[in-house]
Amino acid sequence: MGGEWAGAVLLSAEHGAHANRGLNGSWAQVGPSAGTLLATAGIGLTTWCFTDSDFVSWGWRVPFVVSAVLVVFGLWLRRSVPETPDFAKLKAGNETAQFPITEVFTSHKRA
Numbered sequence: 691m692g693g694e695w696a697g698a699v700l701l702s703a704e705h706g707a708h709a710n711r712g713l714n715g716s717w718a719q720v721g722p723s724a725g726t727l728l729a730t731a732g733i734g735l736t737t738w739c740f741t742d743s744d745f746v747s748w749g750w751r752v753p754f755v756v757s758a759v760l761v762v763f764g765l766w767l768r769r770s771v772p773e774t775p776d777f778a779k780l781k782a783g784n785e786t787a788q789f790p791i792t793e794v795f796t797s798h799k800r801a
Contacts, residue, residue, distance in 0.1 A: 695718060699715045702718050
């Protein structure tokens, strides 16, 4: 979740209107909590649908198989989202750093 969460904040903030960047970026905060609630509901539904012995022997695999569909959807979604308009503008003007991490540590030191 770590890297994709940060990317979600960035993409949702930069793809939205400038006046609503904070609100747009805040929606990414809902994702981890909603995911936890959905996962808990999925496990609850699975345990409700199977007997204890069936759940222990093979039923626990059902949520993992379902999550594979979510992984494929996430990969498709992530690959289909274009670069943010601000980054595309920088890239078009050839203003991107060749070594961004080096620039951060050499040009943006704390006071």
